[in-house]
Amino acid sequence: MITEKVRHAMNEQITHELESFYVYLSMAAYFHAQNLDGMAHWMRCQAHEEMIHAMKFYDHILDRGGRVTLADIKQIKTTWEKPLEPWQDAYEHEKFITGKIIDLAKICRAENDYTSEPLLAWFLNEQIEEEKNTDKVCRDLATVENSKEGILMLDRELAARVFTAGSPLDPAAYNLVA
Ligand code: FEO
Numbered sequence: 001m002i003t004e005k006v007r008h009a010m011n012e013q014i015t016h017e018l019e020s021f022y023v024y025l026s027m028a029a030y031f032h033a034q035n036l037d038g039m040a041h042w043m044r045c046q047a048h049e050e051m052i053h054a055m056k057f058y059d060h061i062l063d064r065g066g067r068v069t070l071a072d073i074k075q076i077k078t079t080w081e082k083p084l085e086p087w088q089d090a091y092e093h094e095k096f097i098t099g100k101i102i103d104l105a106k107i108c109r110a111e112n113d114y115t116s117e118p119l120l121a122w123f124l125n126e127q128i129e130e131e132k133n134t135d136k137v138c139r140d141l142a143t144v145e146n147s148k149e150g151i152l153m154l155d156r157e158l159a160a161r162v163f164t165a166g167s168p169l170d171p172a173a174y175n176l177v178a
Helices: 004-033 037-063 084-110 114-144 148-158
Strands: none
Touching: 004 037, 004 084, 037 114, 037 148, 084 114, 114 148
């Protein structure tokens, strides 16, 4: 059985992950409007991944006999001045999410909730990747920022992202994601 404090904190984390889904989907829409479909594709894959993150917490709460309660998602940014800015925002957002996962790990430890540790270890590792990936694109884009050709080359590179999981609402899909 999950304690009330852990259940509450995990419900909040579901909202953060769904906000992440919404943030990346908004960035995808911006990149489509800029005719940078490779970056849009990357963002759409990322949005999909964020929904999976939300569902991991969702099912963890259910599996431990808790009640899932969803909260409002705040209005997010819908436009940016230049292609680098969404990537910078994405990097900052991932650092924020890392902080939230660490807060969650602290709450679980204070509650002697060892059962949540494998899930949180997965998320802590995942956040290393999330920060690394968005920071890398920021640095690459900063290098070519004044070159249309450079931006298009990077756009093509990001179009190659492969994401094989099926529907994020289907546990058979998201349990396959490492
Ligand atoms: Fe679910 Fe991008 O952190």
